[in-house]
Amino acid sequence: MLVQFALFIFQLLVILALAPLLSGLIKKLKSFFQIRKGPPLFQSYHDLFKLMRKDSVVSENTSWLFNAAPVVSFASVLAAGLMVPIFTTALPFGFAGDLIAVVYLFALARFSIALAALDTGSSFGGMGASREMFISSLVEPAMILSIFAVAINVGTTNLASISTEVISQGMTALSPSHLLAFVAFFIITIAETGRLPVDNPATHLELTMVHEAMILEYSGKQLAVIELGVMVKQFLVFALLANIFFPWGISSGLDAGIAASIIAFSIKIAVLGLCMAIVESTTAKWRLFRLPDLMSISLMLAFLAVVFTIIMRGG
Amino acid sequence: MDLTYLFLGIVFTYLIGAVLSVVLHRNDRFVTYASFISSFIASVLGIIFSFSVMFGDTFVIDIPGSSILQFGVSIDKLSAFFIMVISITSLAVSIYSIGYMTEYFGKKDIGYLGFLFNMFILSMILVVSASNAVMFIIVWELMSVISYFLVIYEHEKPETRKAGLIYIIMTHVGTGFIILSFLIMASASGSFDFGSFQGIGGQLSPALKDMAFLFALLGFGTKAGIVPLHIWLPYAHPAAPSNVSALMSGVMIKTAIYMMVRVFFEFLGADVLWWGILLLVVACISSLLGVMYALMEHDIKRLLAYHSVENIGIILIGLSVSMIFMSAGQPELAAFGLIAGLYHLINHAMFKSLLFMGAGSIIFSTHTRDIESLGGLIKKMPWTAFFFLIGSISISALPPFNGFVSEWLTFHAQLLSTNLSNNLVTVLVLGSGAALALTSALAAACFVKAFGISFLALPRTEHAMNAKEVPKTMLAGMGILSFMCILLGILAFHVAGILDSVSAPIVGTGIASTITSGLTIGTVPSFAGSISTTWIALLLILFMPLPIILLRSGITSKYETWGCGQPFSTARNEYTATAFSKPIRKWLGNIYRPHREIHATYANSHFFKTSFKFESHIEEVFEQYLYEPFIELTLAVSRSFRVIQTGSIHAYLAYIFAVLVILLISIITGGI
Numbered sequence: 001m002l003v004q005f006a007l008f009i010f011q012l013l014v015i016l017a018l019a020p021l022l023s024g025l026i027k028k029l030k031s032f033f034q035i036r037k038g039p040p041l042f043q044s045y046h047d048l049f050k051l052m053r054k055d056s057v058v059s060e061n062t063s064w065l066f067n068a069a070p071v072v073s074f075a076s077v078l079a080a081g082l083m084v085p086i087f088t089t090a091l092p093f094g095f096a097g098d099l100i101a102v103v104y105l106f107a108l109a110r111f112s113i114a115l116a117a118l119d120t121g122s123s124f125g126g127m128g129a130s131r132e133m134f135i136s137s138l139v140e141p142a143m144i145l146s147i148f149a150v151a152i153n154v155g156t157t158n159l160a161s162i163s164t165e166v167i168s169q170g171m172t173a174l175s176p177s178h179l180l181a182f183v184a185f186f187i188i189t190i191a192e193t194g195r196l197p198v199d200n201p202a203t204h205l206e207l208t209m210v211h212e213a214m215i216l217e218y219s220g221k222q223l224a225v226i227e228l229g230v231m232v233k234q235f236l237v238f239a240l241l242a243n244i245f246f247p248w249g250i251s252s253g254l255d256a257g258i259a260a261s262i263i264a265f266s267i268k269i270a271v272l273g274l275c276m277a278i279v280e281s282t283t284a285k286w287r288l289f290r291l292p293d294l295m296s297i298s299l300m301l302a303f304l305a306v307v308f309t310i311i312m313r314g315g
Numbered sequence: 316m317d318l319t320y321l322f323l324g325i326v327f328t329y330l331i332g333a334v335l336s337v338v339l340h341r342n343d344r345f346v347t348y349a350s351f352i353s354s355f356i357a358s359v360l361g362i363i364f365s366f367s368v369m370f371g372d373t374f375v376i377d378i379p380g381s382s383i384l385q386f387g388v389s390i391d392k393l394s395a396f397f398i399m400v401i402s403i404t405s406l407a408v409s410i411y412s413i414g415y416m417t418e419y420f421g422k423k424d425i426g427y428l429g430f431l432f433n434m435f436i437l438s439m440i441l442v443v444s445a446s447n448a449v450m451f452i453i454v455w456e457l458m459s460v461i462s463y464f465l466v467i468y469e470h471e472k473p474e475t476r477k478a479g480l481i482y483i484i485m486t487h488v489g490t491g492f493i494i495l496s497f498l499i500m501a502s503a504s505g506s507f508d509f510g511s512f513q514g515i516g517g518q519l520s521p522a523l524k525d526m527a528f529l530f531a532l533l534g535f536g537t538k539a540g541i542v543p544l545h546i547w548l549p550y551a552h553p554a555a556p557s558n559v560s561a562l563m564s565g566v567m568i569k570t571a572i573y574m575m576v577r578v579f580f581e582f583l584g585a586d587v588l589w590w591g592i593l594l595l596v597v598a599c600i601s602s603l604l605g606v607m608y609a610l611m612e613h614d615i616k617r618l619l620a621y622h623s624v625e626n627i628g629i630i631l632i633g634l635s636v637s638m639i640f641m642s643a644g645q646p647e648l649a650a651f652g653l654i655a656g657l658y659h660l661i662n663h664a665m666f667k668s669l670l671f672m673g674a675g676s677i678i679f680s681t682h683t684r685d686i687e688s689l690g691g692l693i694k695k696m697p698w699t700a701f702f703f704l705i706g707s708i709s710i711s712a713l714p715p716f717n718g719f720v721s722e723w724l725t726f727h728a729q730l731l732s733t734n735l736s737n738n739l740v741t742v743l744v745l746g747s748g749a750a751l752a753l754t755s756a757l758a759a760a761c762f763v764k765a766f767g768i769s770f771l772a773l774p775r776t777e778h779a780m781n782a783k784e785v786p787k788t789m790l791a792g793m794g795i796l797s798f799m800c801i802l803l804g805i806l807a808f809h810v811a812g813i814l815d816s817v818s819a820p821i822v823g824t825g826i827a828s829t830i831t832s833g834l835t836i837g838t839v840p841s842f843a844g845s846i847s848t849t850w851i852a853l854l855l856i857l858f859m860p861l862p863i864i865l866l867r868s869g870i871t872s873k874y875e876t877w878g879c880g881q882p883f884s885t886a887r888n889e890y891t892a893t894a895f896s897k898p899i900r901k902w903l904g905n906i907y908r909p910h911r912e913i914h915a916t917y918a919n920s921h922f923f924k925t926s927f928k929f930e931s932h933i934e935e936v937f938e939q940y941l942y943e944p945f946i947e948l949t950l951a952v953s954r955s956f957r958v959i960q961t962g963s964i965h966a967y968l969a970y971i972f973a974v975l976v977i978l979l980i981s982i983i984t985g986g987i
Contacts (some may be wrong), residue, residue: 058873072855078861096854106439114763118771120876148729148730157844174796303749
């Protein structure tokens with residue numbers, strides 16, 4: 001019981017503490033490609049602390065929902081965080097939700113923020129909410145199919161079991177379908193974390209922004225909570241990518257293996273962050289109506305991954 | 316024996332409600348209380364009855380009759396489950412109606428509606444209890460005709476009459492197919508008793524069996540509202556009073572699913588692979604097109620009606636996957652699929668009735684169904700908004716509410732198809748997962764729109780500005796179903812066990828030991844995956860205080876919404892529902908075939924517009940390309956028959972004579 005509780009606290013601290021670091025890391029890597037120094041690695045922490053100290057200005061059009069949305073979205077992202085293996089596959093709440101539940105908890109976060117965006121009565125909010133829900137409609141089918149591709153490979157949807165199962169399969173796990181599903185999921189990650197070419201996290205230009213438009217009316221502490229929630233979500237999606245597809249090195253409990261696990265995870269996340277930075281640095285933002293093409297690619301790759309697995313099993 | 320009295324008690328309470336409605340119809344207030352309190356009491360009795368059957372044995376009443384005209388009631392666990400769904404919904408709707416009907420005081424005859432309302436619920440209960448095909452058809456027709464009269468309650472409006480006409484035609488076409496299907500089965504069993512239909516599939520030739528399946532699919536599919544037989548829903552549901560639409564959409568269309576389970580599984584055995592595949596394809600198309608059309612609607616009740624098409628599709632995905640497993644001889648997996656379908660069925664009954672009552676409340680206090688003219692209702696009608704929000708979250712399948720549980724189960728039913736040996740079928744079923752995912756994402760988009768545009772921000776018109784919270788009885792009705800949505804979500808582990816006892820007799824095996832353990836629901840052992848909505852709910856509640864503490868301190872000041880430095884915080888600057896759905900309209904342009912017109916008039920030069928009109932609509936593809944050609948063909952054929960309809964009595968006598976001669980000749984020559 002005590003071990004379980006320790007694991008619970010450990011997991012929470014890890015996701016809350018490391019999420020801003022990942023944001024900083026990607027920013028730093030992007031700056032490298034743009035041949036500039038960029039903000040310090042720990043700038044995201046400073047930003048959050050700064051926002052926490054500020055007062056909030058809230059639109060007078062809003063209702064209680066505007067204040068509830070950051071709370072709900074933050075709580076749902078944290079709840080999802082307890083089901084995603086980071087350093088260890090020993091998750092006290094691993095049974096409570098599988099990969100599908102994690103995806104739907106993210107959807108709950110998105111739903112609440114989209115409603116809050118409409119609550120301000122601003123055109124920006126409406127535009128952002130409309131685009132966000134449009135993009136999520138594009139993402140969802142590809143996401144579920146790539147989840148299916150992974151799940152039928154390993155015979156489970158619970159995340160910790162996926163990791164252990166992939167490890168036990170050894171190098172044979174790296175089948176074509178596994179890699180296809182990985183690429184499909186990587187494209188989804190771009191969309192889910194609001195990065196180029198889907199959304200530009202650095203923009204404040206009304207024609208291009210999606211997520212930023214939704215949270216335009218938030219300020220101060222509320223903004224800090226939302227930003228932290230977004231960072232945690234990004235961290236979790238990266239962790240999914242790392243530990244579903246390349247789980248090697250993850251420890252099975254809170255023991256000596258954890259040190260190796262931390263190193264392995266850091267390398268994986270750094271490589272994925274580098275990939276993301278390369279993608280972001282080499283592509284321009286796409287028009288909103290070209291996104292269906294991108295997501296169809298992801299959908300087709302995921303579908304191929306499913307077909308591959310089914311064909312490979314024979315019968 | 317007790318149960319017999321209880322069942323008769325239910326029937327008579329509804330009948331008393333109906334009679335009282337007629338007797339007291341002169342006093343609006345008396346008749347409202349009399350009829351809806353009767354239906355409330357009957358619903359309570361119905362819930363008690365259904366629970367005692369669900370945890371007991373099959374309940375039978377035989378009424379002696381001739382060999383063809385037999386009447387009887389036979390209530391097994393499946394029937395009891397449906398009686399429970401009907402009773403819970405009608406309980407909430409009855410309470411709601413007490414407040415809702417005040418809208419019609421002095422304008423319409425409340426007694427007329429009260430009579431039909433009680434009879435309608437009674438007929439639905441009899442539909443799921445009938446043990447005989449003849450009795451079934453009678454009560455089924457009763458249900459259809461009563462619901463027709465309920466749809467045309469506001470018959471002074473021409474569009475209501477049109478809706479009623481479309482509904483009555485469609486439902487009768489459906490009944491025709493149902494009779495054909497029953498006749499095929501009765502011809503083999505030699506009796507109209509449902510008991511004799513059990514496993515009749517084995518005695519029918521494959522061709523007849525397929526025909527019985529197809530006729531049943533068409534017949535019950537019309538009532539359920541599968542695409543392309545769905546066209547009556549978006550007319551009938553908005554036309555009916557909201558408490559009636561809540562019952563029609565929430566429960567009546569489910570009676571068709573009830574008979575599908577009976578006919579496909581119990582009577583025909585569900586042992587033909589392509590049946591399941593056909594149903595799966597139909598289900599995916601229904602769910603996708605249902606939600607896509609819903610997204611384009613601004614009429615809140617038409618929007619909800621299209622969502623019924625979508626959700627029937629989701630229910631049928633579970634059902635069809637279960638049929639595929641049955642045909643592959645995997646009853647354990649079939650049980651899982653059936654549980655998924657039944658779970659979504661009860662969920663849909665709860666949240667759809669809730670949402671229709673919410674829509675009714677909006678109409679009650681704003682007198683408009685157009686969400687473009689609403690806005691800001693969350694401040695005027697906080698409780699209605701809260702309940703509508705719960706319904707929206709549930710229908711968008713977000714955890715930890717009930718819609719999520721059933722969609723999760725459906726996803727896993729699809730994943731279980733890896734146990735099938737046929738590769739092509741496996742890929743097809745897994746591919747249908749993408750359809751379900753798209754459906755649920757679009758549903759979430761649609762309810763962000765429906766809730767956000769009607770309840771949030773500033774009121775767009777006078778209608779919304781002057782809205783007031785609805786009476787407490789209406790709120791109580793919605794509150795009950797909201798509570799049920801939450802309960803069915805967080806008590807998933809318990810509900811799944813109950814549903815297993817319903818599905819076990821149908822597929823022949825129970826999976827209670829694997830589907831639930833502790834507070835968790837999981838899939839069958841061959842495929843691991845588990846969730847616990849109870850724990851998800853607890854975790855969400857646990858984490859909420861954290862940001863609240865962070866947010867509590869400090870000063871929060873109010874200021875107008877940022878408008879690029881200009882004072883433009885008015886309702887005219889808000890995003891509209893049309894704009895909200897624009898990206899999706901453009902993306903799926905091939906399906907919607909949108910066209911828009913812009914008319915502007917100018918004064919002097921084209922820089923000064925005096926008026927500006929924008930119109931945007933989508934094509935009703937099915938009505939335009941499927942039904943209209945059919946109607947025209949029918950009319951053309953009947954016009955060509957006009958040639959022989961001269962109107963002269965001599966001509967008709969000649970026809971009769973000619974027919975007589977032809978018949979005599981054929982009998983003499985032994986031609987027949």
